[in-house]
Amino acid sequence: MTARIPTVCPYCAVGCGFYITRNGMEYMQDHPVNEGALCPKGNAALDVLNHVDRLRYPMMRIGDDWIRVSWSEALDRVAEEMQRALREKGPGALAFLGSAKCTNEENYIFQKIARLMGTNSIDNSARRCHSPTIIALRRMLGTPAMTNPVSDLALSDCIFIIGSNLAENHPVVARWILRAKDRGAAVIVADPRVTPTAWLADLHLQLNPGTDIALINGMINVILNEGLENSSFIKERTSGFEGLDLSDYTPERVSSITGLRAGDIVRAARLYAKAGASSIVYCMGITQHSCGTENVTACANLALVCGHVGRPGAGILPLRGQNNVQGACDMGALADFYPGWRSVDDSRAIDELRRLWNARALPLGRGLTADMMPEADLRFLYVMGEDIVNSHPAVSRRRERLKRGFMVVQDIFMTDTARIADLVLPAAAWAEKEGTFTSTERRVQWVSRAREAPGEARPDLWILSEVAARLGFDLSPEPEEVLAEINQAVPAYRGISRSNAGARGGIIWPCPHPDHPGTPVLHTERFSTPDGRARISPVHHPALERTSPQHPLILITGRVVLHYNAGSMSMRSEGLVKREPEIRIDVHPEDAARFGVADGDAVMIETRWGRARARAKLTPRQKRGTLFMPFHFPETNLVASEIIDEKSMMPELKVAACRIWRAD
Amino acid sequence: MKVDERRCIGCRACSAISRSISISEDAGIRSITFHSHDESLTERLIEACPAGAISSGITAESITLTFRMKRCSVCGEPFATEREIEHVASLIPETHKNWLDLCPECRRAEQRRSHAWHCIRIRGRV
Amino acid sequence: MGKIYLDPERCIGCRSCEVACEREHGHPRISVDKVKDLAAVPVYCHQCDTAPCAAVCYTGSLRLDGDMVVFDPDLCTLCGLCFVACPFGAIELDSVIHRCDLCGGTPVCVMTCPTEALQLEDIDAITGSTRSRAAGVLAARVRV
Numbered sequence: 001m002t003a004r005i006p007t008v009c010p011y012c013a014v015g016c017g018f019y020i021t022r023n024g025m026e027y028m029q030d031h032p033v034n035e036g037a038l039c040p041k042g043n044a045a046l047d048v049l050n051h052v053d054r055l056r057y058p059m060m061r062i063g064d065d066w067i068r069v070s071w072s073e074a075l076d077r078v079a080e081e082m083q084r085a086l087r088e089k090g091p092g093a094l095a096f097l098g099s100a101k102c103t104n105e106e107n108y109i110f111q112k113i114a115r116l117m118g119t120n121s122i123d124n125s126a127r128r129c130h131s132p133t134i135i136a137l138r139r140m141l142g143t144p145a146m147t148n149p150v151s152d153l154a155l156s157d158c159i160f161i162i163g164s165n166l167a168e169n170h171p172v173v174a175r176w177i178l179r180a181k182d183r184g185a186a187v188i189v190a191d192p193r194v195t196p197t198a199w200l201a202d203l204h205l206q207l208n209p210g211t212d213i214a215l216i217n218g219m220i221n222v223i224l225n226e227g228l229e230n231s232s233f234i235k236e237r238t239s240g241f242e243g244l245d246l247s248d249y250t251p252e253r254v255s256s257i258t259g260l261r262a263g264d265i266v267r268a269a270r271l272y273a274k275a276g277a278s279s280i281v282y283c284m285g286i287t288q289h290s291c292g293t294e295n296v297t298a299c300a301n302l303a304l305v306c307g308h309v310g311r312p313g314a315g316i317l318p319l320r321g322q323n324n325v326q327g328a329c330d331m332g333a334l335a336d337f338y339p340g341w342r343s344v345d346d347s348r349a350i351d352e353l354r355r356l357w358n359a360r361a362l363p364l365g366r367g368l369t370a371d372m373m374p375e376a377d378l379r380f381l382y383v384m385g386e387d388i389v390n391s392h393p394a395v396s397r398r399r400e401r402l403k404r405g406f407m408v409v410q411d412i413f414m415t416d417t418a419r420i421a422d423l424v425l426p427a428a429a430w431a432e433k434e435g436t437f438t439s440t441e442r443r444v445q446w447v448s449r450a451r452e453a454p455g456e457a458r459p460d461l462w463i464l465s466e467v468a469a470r471l472g473f474d475l476s477p478e479p480e481e482v483l484a485e486i487n488q489a490v491p492a493y494r495g496i497s498r499s500n501a502g503a504r505g506g507i508i509w510p511c512p513h514p515d516h517p518g519t520p521v522l523h524t525e526r527f528s529t530p531d532g533r534a535r536i537s538p539v540h541h542p543a544l545e546r547t548s549p550q551h552p553l554i555l556i557t558g559r560v561v562l563h564y565n566a567g568s569m570s571m572r573s574e575g576l577v578k579r580e581p582e583i584r585i586d587v588h589p590e591d592a593a594r595f596g597v598a599d600g601d602a603v604m605i606e607t608r609w610g611r612a613r614a615r616a617k618l619t620p621r622q623k624r625g626t627l628f629m630p631f632h633f634p635e636t637n638l639v640a641s642e643i644i645d646e647k648s649m650m651p652e653l654k655v656a657a658c659r660i661w662r663a664d
Numbered sequence: 665m666k667v668d669e670r671r672c673i674g675c676r677a678c679s680a681i682s683r684s685i686s687i688s689e690d691a692g693i694r695s696i697t698f699h700s701h702d703e704s705l706t707e708r709l710i711e712a713c714p715a716g717a718i719s720s721g722i723t724a725e726s727i728t729l730t731f732r733m734k735r736c737s738v739c740g741e742p743f744a745t746e747r748e749i750e751h752v753a754s755l756i757p758e759t760h761k762n763w764l765d766l767c768p769e770c771r772r773a774e775q776r777r778s779h780a781w782h783c784i785r786i787r788g789r790v
Numbered sequence: 791m792g793k794i795y796l797d798p799e800r801c802i803g804c805r806s807c808e809v810a811c812e813r814e815h816g817h818p819r820i821s822v823d824k825v826k827d828l829a830a831v832p833v834y835c836h837q838c839d840t841a842p843c844a845a846v847c848y849t850g851s852l853r854l855d856g857d858m859v860v861f862d863p864d865l866c867t868l869c870g871l872c873f874v875a876c877p878f879g880a881i882e883l884d885s886v887i888h889r890c891d892l893c894g895g896t897p898v899c900v901m902t903c904p905t906e907a908l909q910l911e912d913i914d915a916i917t918g919s920t921r922s923r924a925a926g927v928l929a930a931r932v933r934v
Contacts, residue, residue, distance in 0.1 A: 024813070027901045037904045040809040167802035171904035174802055178905050182923050184930020196802040199787050199828065561804045575809045621827040676883075677869035712867040714848045744874040752875045756842040768879030772821055772833040775878045780798045780829035787828045 005450035006504070008437055009042040010101060010430040011564050013320035014150065014172045015439025016042055017505070020431055020450035032505040033150055033443070039171040040576060041564055047573040048429055049451050053413050055426035056455025066424070071456065075463070077423060078382070079470035081406040082117065085379035091118030091363065093405065095373050098124040098333030099385025099460070100322035103435030104444070105482035106460040107324070107331040108339060108489070109475050110384055113468055116359055120344050120367030121376075123335045124328045125321075125565075127369050128392055129284065131648035132292030133318040134329060134337075140300045140535045141309075141316075142528025144341060145326060148279065148315030149441040149508065149520045154179035155313030158275035160268070161189045162212060162299065163285020163654075167196035168561035170319050170440075173281070174200065186271050190215060191285060192556065193586070193628060194621035203268055206623055207258040209554050210655045212286060214541040215265065216298040218254030220305055221246045222269035229273070230307030237527070238304050240536040249541075257541060273306045277313030284558060287318075288653040292645045294539040304534050310523040320440035321565070323430070327438030330490060330509075335367040335649075340490040356488055369649040374398035379405035384460060385427065387415040390566035393640035393651060397610070410463060415568045416634070426457035433459035435479040436501050438509070441520070445506030446498050544655060545643065547625075551657035553591060554626045555607060557640055558654075563632035570632065583633035585614040586622040587660070595660055602663040605629070605639055607656045612638040613663055627658065665706040667698055667729070671717035674731035674745035678709050678718065692735060692742045697728040715751065736767035743767035791858065792912040793837050794890070794897055797920070800907035803830025807899035807908060811890075814898050817882070819890040832899070832908065835859065835880045835890035843872035843881060843889075852889075861891060 004019035004026055016038055017031035025046055029036035058074035059066040069077075085093045096114040098107050107124070114122040126134065138144035153159060153176040166173045177200060181187060189201035190212065198204045207215055223229050224246070234241050251262035258265075272278050280303055286295040300316055308314040320326050332339035342349035344366050354362045368376050371394045381402055389399045399420060409421035418424045430437075432453040438444045453459070465477035476482055480498050487494050492510040500507040500514065508518035526532035547554060562580040564570040571577055585605060587597060597603055599618040604611055605627070612635035622628055629636045631653070643652040674694050679687040684699040700723065709718045733742035734749050744752075749764055763771050805822045812818040820834040841859045844852045851865035852872055866887055873883045882888040890897075892910070900908045909916065 027898075029901070034904070036901050037906075038806060038810070038902050039804055039904055040806040043806055043809040043813060043902060168804065171802060171804045171806065174905050178800055182927065184927045194827065196804075196830065199783075199802070575812055579805060579808070619827050675869040675871060677867040680868035712849075712869070714846075714867075714869055714871060744870075748871065748874050752842070752846050752871060755846045756875060757840055757845065758842070758877075763877045764874075766879075768873060768876065768881070771877060771879035773823065773825075775833050776823060776825050776829075776831035779796065779831050780825045783798045783829040784826055788826075 005448050007431050007447050007450055008323065008445045009038065009045055010048070010323050010569070011041040011045065012170055013322055013325055013440035014170050015323065015437070015441070015443050015445060016172055017445070018042065020046065030504060033439070033441070034172045037172055037175060040562055041570060044570070044573040044575050047575070048412070048569050049431060050454070051572050053572060054454045054457065055412060055414060055424060056457060057426060058456070059424045061422050071458070074423060074425060075466045075470060078408050078467050082380050082382070082471065085405060086117060089377070089379050093377060093379035094119045094121060095368050095376065095378050095381050096122040097370060097381070097383045097386045097388055098122055098328055100125045100325035100328045101385045101430070102324065102328070102460050103433070103437060103479065104324065104327040104331050104486060105435045105479045106384070106464060107328045107333040108482060108486055109461060109464045109468070111331060111333045111339065112357065112475065113464065113471070113473065115338070115362050116357065116473055117471070118363055120335055120363045120365065122333055122367060123370045124325070124333045125386055125391060126325045126329050126334065127371070127649055128288070128651060129321045129325060130287055130318055131650045132287045132296045132645060135648045136293050136296035137300060137316070137318070138341065140297065140537065141523060143522055144329070145442050145522070146315070146317045146320070146440055147309055147522045148312070148317060149443070150317070151176050152312055152315065152521070153177050153279055153281070153317070156180050156185055156275070156277050156279040157313065158186045158188070158271050158278040159281060160272050160278065161187065161197060161281045163191065163287070163295070164281055164283035164319055165191065165195040165197045165558065166281065166283065166319060167200065169283070169559050171561065173319065186275065188268050188271060192623040192626055203264060203271070205260050205264055205268060207260055209556055209626060210289060210291070210544045211258040211541065212295050213291065213298045213539055214249065214254050214257040215260065216302050217246045217249040217541070218251055218258070218265045219269035219272065220244070220302055221249040222251060222266050223273045223305060226270070228270065229305050233307030234305065237533055238536050239531070239533045241305070244301070244536055244538050246538070272302070277311060278306065278308040279313065279315050279317055281317045281319060283319045285654060287650060289650070289655065290643045290645045290652040291542040292650045293647040294542065297537050297539045300534070301536050301539070304536050309534070310521065312521060315521070318440070323439070324437040326440055326442065327436065327444070330438060330492065331486070335369045339486070340492070353489060370395060371644065371649060371651065374401040377404070381405060381407045383407070383409045383417055383421070385411055387417045387566040387568050389417040389420065390415070390634055390637065393609070393637045394642050396634070396637035410460060412457070413568050413572065425463055426455060427463065428453035428457050428459045432457070433461065435461065436483060436496070442509045443506050444493070444496055444501045444509060446502035448502070545641070545652070545657055547657045551607065551659050553658050553660065555605065555639065555656040555658040556626055556628045556654050557631045557636050558628060559632065560630045563630065565632065567632045583614045583630065583635050584617045585660070586619050586628040587616050588622045588624045589618045589620060590624055592616065592618050597660060597662055603660045604663045605658055605660045607639045607641065607658045609640065609642060609656070610638040612636065627660065665703065665709055666719050666721040666723050667727070668717045668719070669729050671715045672696070672729055673715045673747040673751045674729065675714060675748055677712045677714065681705060681708055681712055689733065689742065692733045694731045694733055694745050695728055697726055698723070699726045700724065736770050737765040738770040739767060741767050791892070791895065792910045792915070793857070794834060794892065794900060795909050795911055795916045796832060797907050797909070798829055798831055800905040801830045801832065802905055804904060806902050806904060807832055810898045810902045814893065815888070817884070817888045819888050820899055833878055833880055834899070836878060842875040842877060846871040846875045858892070861887065861889060863887070
């Protein structure tokens with residue numbers, strides 16, 4: 001057995017490489033994205049593998065107890081219950097939650113099972129992360145993904161970071177931004193908080209939460225007034241520019257909406273437009289809003305008006321969250337898309353898959369998204385690798401309703417979601433199986449098995465193929481065979497195999513044939529829309545959740561560097577937990593004084609959706625009038641908003657009116 | 665063994681060697697108790713003492729030596745005995761020794777403040 | 791051999807260096823904290839030229855060797871005087887002494903730092919590269 005096995009970090013979507021050795025890990029200094037570096041979660045990644053909490057045996061619930069059952073009994077039961085639900089109530093009674101942490105092959109097979117059973121009710125955590133990106137960039141550019149690789153940021157002359165705290169949540173991305181700064185690049189950060197990302201800024205726009213469209217429209221207004229737009233790019237490569245009337249968004253009006261100085265808005269606009277190559281980097285501060293889809297649209301408009309797309313150093317970079325959220329979406333584990341970004345409403349495109357799968361018919365129309373599942377009349381719910389009860393506030397509040405039918409959870413730990421299931425299946429973790437993962441920059445990397453799974457835990461792909469066999473579908477448990485089918489089902493993955501995905505740094509899609517070198521920069525000659533042009537679409541500043549005398553502050557939720565999402569992995573890492581052990585709420589000292597709160601006090605926070613308890617941390621870096629709570633802790637679900645962006649079904653996680661007071 | 669309480673500086677060396685020597689801290693006082701013990705460790709104890717306070721001989725009863733601890737001038741936490749601090753001060757060549765008034769945690773904080781002062785000035789204005 | 795140098799403009803306070811150091815050594819020898827929530831700085835052994843820790847170490851367990859401070863655990867009495875003597879608070883003490891020894895040549899904190907804030911260099915190389923980088927930035931800005 002070789003001394004060290006290359007792998008890709010299981011945490012975020014930057015896709016950092018490292019080696020797993022017999023006793024630990026080694027850094028991979030020739031990986032093109034991280035060059036050997038790792039953030040604290042990556043450094044703690046191995047804690048997950050031998051953890052004492054790992055699920056080892058299939059278990060069935062009898063009353064309040066769990067009893068161990070054999071794999072054959074467990075798998076038979078999954079198939080029986082699925083078929084019974086189908087028989088008694090039809091495909092509308094089935095729902096599936098795929099995993100942004102499982103491989104492409106696993107997500108592909110999972111959604112295939114769902115669709116062969118007749119339902120499009122399959123979703124994944126992208127819903128709560130970049131669903132607005134998927135909708136807006138697909139419409140505007142044709143491809144719902146980052147346009148340039150992360151390392152390209154080193155070539156930018158101006159980097160506009162809006163709604164992203166990448167220094168905490170994608171630390172390796174900061175490496176490339178600093179390289180750009182070494183060359184004199186200007187960095188603009190738009191964020192209501194002074195975050196470690198804002199530390200890197202030459203200009204920090206500390207705007208009011210939820211006013212991003214006003215800011216961007218204000219910047220475009222300046223750019224057009226000063227003739228800084230890229231007219232030839234607009235003329236040759238875009239459509240819809242004539243519809244863009246942003247004359248209302250004068251610096252003065254935008255200043256009053258955003259709380260920014262008019263001069264700073266002008267400065268930001270000039271820096272971005274005049275630079276040789278500018279990049280926009282955005283994340284949850286743009287997407288996790290009830291106007292998330294419009295926010296992404298505004299970002300793309302800005303880039304298109306200035307022609308900063310389709311060249312090295314010039315692009316639109318949505319930083320995705322999970323190690324395989326891009327892949328899970330590419331594989332169609334989504335209620336509104338089939339594999340290869342075929343819309344569930346596009347019967348012609350779906351027919352291609354129907355023929356490939358040899359199916360009689362495939363369902364059309366959007367299925368249930370995660371937030372809709374508790375309210376639906378489900379008889380069967382299959383959750384793979386997602387702690388949905390902790391990762392979605394609406395589901396969190398209505399978790400008991402998920403159990404109306406038979407619930408199967410397939411995971412590596414007994415998460416809070418697994419705890420309410422009827423049947424729990426122990427899965428192998430990322431380093432205990434084989435397959436491909438797609439990072440945020442469309443980089444597909446093959447991961448090889450480096451450790452044995454504990455007990456009887458098995459790769460998700462094996463479990464799914466066993467379930468499929470009992471349903472009468474012949475679906476292979478071999479990752480390479482599944483990848484070969486993916487080549488035919490997903491055009492961008494046509495030329496991807498273990499060979500090129502397994503090379504150092506994998507391969508960036510689209511990869512149309514096996515000898516193709518991959519496509520780091522998109523849209524260099526044409527966009528992937530039907531007419532090859534990008535679509536500029538006007539959007540406007542929306543009505544926002546307002547504060548009131550009863551709820552005079554605005555709550556922003558988000559992430560911190562030491563933890564990851566709902567915490568099923570990071571909260572089991574001693575090195576991470578001891579450094580960030582409990583939920584805190586960041587409060588500006590003047591707000592704290594107003595409400596009689598001192599640093600370190602236990603406080604109650606209340607929104608119109610609920611209340612929770614946290615420890616107050618006073619910091620002048622929090623914008624006055626706003627508070628911040630990390631959502632890695634279940635308390636945050638108690639207060640998070642349920643307002644939704646109807647286009648993408650994204651919950652509003654960045655703006656909720658609230659109040660705080662000292663807990664006794 | 666015998667311990668000379670005029671020489672002892674209240675460090676941790678002897679209690680690390682012998683289980684019959686116990687060390688504790690309370691309310692800013694460090695106490696070291698020498699119980700009657702295994703004489704075979706005396707050689708090692710003599711060698712290990714930085715202040716030459718241990719010698720061979722018989723001591724019939726236990727004795728407890730107490731030492732006032734220095735409190736950090738910033739956070740107030742006791743972190744070393746006053747005699748340890750004097751001993752350290754006498755051995756180090758530097759003329760500026762203000763940091764000896766600080767506990768190690770506050771020394772780290774001071775190091776951070778001074779290393780980052782320029783960064784903070786710039787970022788405070790941005 | 792070089793020493794570990796920190797560029798405070800690059801540190802983002804992620805504490806990856808701490809987590810990696812702790813994983814490799816059981817107890818971290820580097821400690822990160824924020825200053826006014828506007829900067830973050832790791833603190834670790836400076837390998838001082840006139841190391842106070844070596845000056846107070848009466849057994850020779852901590853001593854100067856070339857441009858480094860080296861530690862021989864077999865000679866250590868756990869007296870704790872080095873803990874008191876370090877001006878940077880870079881030595882911790884429980885059942886053993888915890889102090890950075892550059893991991894024997896390839897410090898993990900340097901390898902793992904996402905932003906290259908920690909570098910292993912000798913003093914001339916580091917001042918040279920810092921100067922040329924700053925000059926480069928100035929030149930780029932002036933050109934624009």
